[in-house]
Amino acid sequence: MNYFTQIFALAIAAIFVQNFVLMKFLGLCPYIGVSKKLDSALGMGMAVIFVMTMASVFTWLIQTYLLIPFRLEYLQTIAFILTIASLVQLVEMIIQKTAPALYKSLGVFLPLITTNCAVLGVAILNVQSEYNFIGAILNGLFAGVGFTLVLVMMAGVRERLDKAEVPPAMKGMPIAMIIAGGMALAFLGFAGLKF
Amino acid sequence: MKYYIKLGLILFVITAIASGILAFLNGKTQPIIEENQVQAQINARLDVLSAAGFFVEDSIKIAKKQDANPLKIQKEVSENWFKYFRGFDADSLLIGYTFVASLYGYSSEVQTMVGVDTNLVVKKIKIISQAETPGLGANCVKEDFQKQFDGKSEKQLAVDKDGGEIESITGATITTRTIANSIKIGLNHLSKSVEIEEVD
Amino acid sequence: MLREFTKGFIKENPVFVMALGLCPTLAVTSSVVNAIGMGLAATFVLVFSNIIISLIKDFIPTKIRIPAYIVVIASFVTIVDMVMHAYLPAIHKSLGLFIPLIVVNCIILGRAEAFASKNNVLKSILDGFGMGFGFTFALVVIGGIREVLGAGQFLGMNVMWTSYKPMLVAILAPGAFIVMGLLMGLMNLKKKK
Numbered sequence: 049m050n051y052f053t054q055i056f057a058l059a060i061a062a063i064f065v066q067n068f069v070l071m072k073f074l075g076l077c078p079y080i081g082v083s084k085k086l087d088s089a090l091g092m093g094m095a096v097i098f099v100m101t102m103a104s105v106f107t108w109l110i111q112t113y114l115l116i117p118f119r120l121e122y123l124q125t126i127a128f129i130l131t132i133a134s135l136v137q138l139v140e141m142i143i144q145k146t147a148p149a150l151y152k153s154l155g156v157f158l159p160l161i162t163t164n165c166a167v168l169g170v171a172i173l174n175v176q177s178e179y180n181f182i183g184a185i186l187n188g189l190f191a192g193v194g195f196t197l198v199l200v201m202m203a204g205v206r207e208r209l210d211k212a213e214v215p216p217a218m219k220g221m222p223i224a225m226i227i228a229g230g231m232a233l234a235f236l237g238f239a240g241l242k243f
Numbered sequence: 244m245k246y247y248i249k250l251g252l253i254l255f256v257i258t259a260i261a262s263g264i265l266a267f268l269n270g271k272t273q274p275i276i277e278e279n280q281v282q283a284q285i286n287a288r289l290d291v292l293s294a295a296g297f298f299v300e301d302s303i304k305i306a307k308k309q310d311a312n313p314l315k316i317q318k319e320v321s322e323n324w325f326k327y328f329r330g331f332d333a334d335s336l337l338i339g340y341t342f343v344a345s346l347y348g349y350s351s352e353v354q355t356m357v358g359v360d361t362n363l364v365v366k367k368i369k370i371i372s373q374a375e376t377p378g379l380g381a382n383c384v385k386e387d388f389q390k391q392f393d394g395k396s397e398k399q400l401a402v403d404k405d406g407g408e409i410e411s412i413t414g415a416t417i418t419t420r421t422i423a424n425s426i427k428i429g430l431n432h433l434s435k436s437v438e439i440e441e442v443d
Numbered sequence: 444m445l446r447e448f449t450k451g452f453i454k455e456n457p458v459f460v461m462a463l464g465l466c467p468t469l470a471v472t473s474s475v476v477n478a479i480g481m482g483l484a485a486t487f488v489l490v491f492s493n494i495i496i497s498l499i500k501d502f503i504p505t506k507i508r509i510p511a512y513i514v515v516i517a518s519f520v521t522i523v524d525m526v527m528h529a530y531l532p533a534i535h536k537s538l539g540l541f542i543p544l545i546v547v548n549c550i551i552l553g554r555a556e557a558f559a560s561k562n563n564v565l566k567s568i569l570d571g572f573g574m575g576f577g578f579t580f581a582l583v584v585i586g587g588i589r590e591v592l593g594a595g596q597f598l599g600m601n602v603m604w605t606s607y608k609p610m611l612v613a614i615l616a617p618g619a620f621i622v623m624g625l626l627m628g629l630m631n632l633k634k635k636k
Contacts, residue, residue: 051313058314066350071616073470077549080465122269122525123262125543126517130258133510165466165547172543183314217632218624221462225624232617250507257499257511261518268525275529283532374539377473378593378614414611 055186062190064238068166069198070231075166079199080224082157089203093196095157097189099139100170103132104188107171108181128171136162166195198231283371284356288328288341291358291367295330295338302326303436325432330358337361340433344425348373349380349417357426363434365400368392368426373418380418388412397430447569451577457550458581459630464550467541468582469619475598478586480534482579484527484542488519489551489578490571493559497567500560512555513546520545550578588622589613 068074075096082092107128115121140158143151161167170191174184205227214223288298302324327342339361345354351374358366368389375381382388391410392400400423401407402416411419457463464485471481495515503511524542527535535542545551554574559567590596593614595603612618 054312054314073466073616073619074544076465076469077463080462122265122521125521125524125546126258126261126265126514129513129517129546130510133513163547163549163552165544168547169540169544172540176540178316179314180316183312186314215628218628219631222624222628222631225620225627229617229620229624232615232620233612236615236617250504253503254507254510254514257514261514265518265521265525268522272525272529276525276532279529279532372536374536376615377537378611 058183058186059190059193060238062187063194063197064235067194067198067235067238068169068191069195070228070235072169074169075164075195078157078160078164079195079202079228080221082160083199083202083206083224086200086203086207088157089199090196091153092157092160093192093199095154095161096164096166096195097192098154099132099136099158099161100167100188100192100195101185102135102139102188103167103171104174104184105181106131106135108174108179108184111175112181124172124175128168132167132171133162166191198235201231202227284343287356287369287371288330288358291356291369292330292339292341293367294332296333298328298330298341300326300328301436303432305432305435325429325436327429327433327436339366340437342429342433343371344422344429346421346425346428348421349375349415351375353383353418353421353425355422355425357429359430359433363397363430363437365392365395365426365430368422370422375415375418380412380415382412382415383418383422392426397427397434400424400427400430445569447566448573451570451573451575452580453577455574456577456581457553457574458578459627462627463553464548464578465623467544467548468578468585469616469623470541471538472582472586472589472619473593473614474590475583475586476534477537478582479579480527480531481538481541482575482582484523484538485545485548485551485578486572486575487523488516488545489554489575490568491519492516492551492555493567493571494564496555496559497562497564508560509552509556512552512560516551516555517546550574585619585622585626588626589618593618 062068066072069076069079078092078096083089110127110131111124115124115127120127136158140151140155143154143158170188174187177187179187202224206224209223209227218226289295305323305325325342327340329337330339330341332338339359340363341356341358343354344357345352347353352372353370353375354372356369356371358368360366370384370389373381373383375383391408395408399408402409402411402420402423404411404416405420407423409419409423451457453460455461458465458468467481467485471477492512492515496512499511499515520543523545524535527538527542554570558570562570587597590598591602592610593612595601595607595609610618613622
């Protein structure tokens with residue numbers, strides 16, 4: 049019975065309380081870079097959810113069955129980043145072959161994801177927080193959902209911002225940062241939630 | 244095909260060289276890291292029980308509950324050992340105990356070195372490891388906060404909100420509660436082990 | 444030649460002008476000490492990966508360029524990680540996750556790809572130092588503002604008047620975004636003039 053509560057707690061923590069973008073500062077480059085249009089934000093979000101979940105699966109397997117048994121923990125950074133890079137390539141190829149429609153909407157974002165620190169971040173955090181296989185997958189999934197949530201929120205605000213009068217010096221990136229600050233302030237309100 | 248094998252080989256060579264260098268450096272730095280940790284513990288122990296001339300390690304068997312979270316790796320810890328040190332002064336007189344109290348706080352494991360006298364009243368504490376939120380929970384390393392634990396006994400160790408005598412850090416009740424509770428648990432184990440000693 | 448070094452500070456500052464490496468910039472700048480630690484760690488990786496990459500650039504086929512660079516960068520990041528853990532355990536602890544994440548700092552892969560793979564070793568070293576110090580400079584500015592406003596301190600010393608009540612928000616996550624946004628706006632204002 050405990051299972052469901054723990055999953056719920058993990059979801060709340062990963063999506064709101066410890067939001068990757070606003071609280072942990074992971075994945076900021078796409079957050080600022082790909083949040084000008086709602087469509088592309090949604091596309092990027094979906095691609096990130098997918099890659100983060102897959103990366104959690106593979107890095108967990110590599111950590112547990114390769115690095116730990118052979119006492120190679122110090123190769124973690126290299127192993128993880130190579131895994132993520134090849135995973136992204138593989139996913140790109142598979143989607144291109146099997147689902148051209150999906151590729152059309154997600155394709156442009158996939159190469160960008162290799163250097164999205166949220167992906168490597170979730171892989172390392174999975175190990176640090178000692179999640180088991182299922183925990184790691186869920187953490188990757190929910191962290192991706194949290195990323196997508198704030199990305200889409202940001203895109204929604206920025207689309208409306210086009211019609212607003214912003215001081216010229218603050219146009220673009222600076223005002224996006226201020227908005228992110230406002231969002232972070234709001235998300236700080238979740239801080240008391242702990243299960 | 245041949246071309247791809249060549250590409251793979253080049254990449255393999257680079258990775259192999261890199262791994263070799265890292266393995267070598269790991270062998271060099273790992274002992275230093277471990278020694279630093281041991282040294283830090285020794286220093287912290289002397290800090291919280293400064294009157295002690297030497298320490299003797301001891302431990303007591305305690306039943307530890309299993310981590311109930313089904314999403315985390317289950318460690319086999321149905322039974323565990325609570326480690327503590329007896330501190331003696333220059334005349335080999337027992338003057339107190341030290342132990343490391345540790346619990347998971349808001350975003351990290353908070354470890355506290357605790358020094359207590361023979362009546363199990365806290366003499367001094369020192370936070371030795373934490374990664375709580377900067378500006379909030381991380382303020383637990385401040386002198387003023389740690390000072391208020393001095394002279395507290397097991398009963399008084401609770402946050403003011405919970406009816407105790409520890410004033411909580413602004414915006415970081417969870418961190419404060421964690422520290423107070425971890426020390427309380429440690430004192431509890433210690434009191435049991437001291438009782439056993441007296442019976443002996 | 445000197446230009447390769449100085450351009451990183453203001454004109455091509457990786458953080459303020461090119462908006463690269465935002466994650467560590469915002470995450471570790473809650474204090475100046477952390478900012479300096481992160482800046483120097485990244486500078487080390489930047490300089491050495493620039494050296495190695497400009498040395499081996501002719502042996503690496505373009506097809507596997509990026510993975511090869513990533514391996515080089517990841518190795519130096521691991522070295523920094525180990526050395527800091529051994530000799531600067533306190534800073535290592537507070538930078539935490541963001542040390543391994545130097546690997547995906549866009550500044551480093553960006554310089555490898557845009558500069559070191561096209562230039563000789565000496566120029567690459569200067570570029571590495573310039574960009575690294577530019578990054579450190581930006582971190583220290585942001586970290587300084589946040590620490591002074593949010594804790595009334597600079598490098599751990601009290602610098603504000605005694606009755607100053609710290610603006611806690613500056614040290615927390617929202618403060619990072621707002622200070623960064625205002626600084627970027629200020630840079631824009633200066634550029635326009």
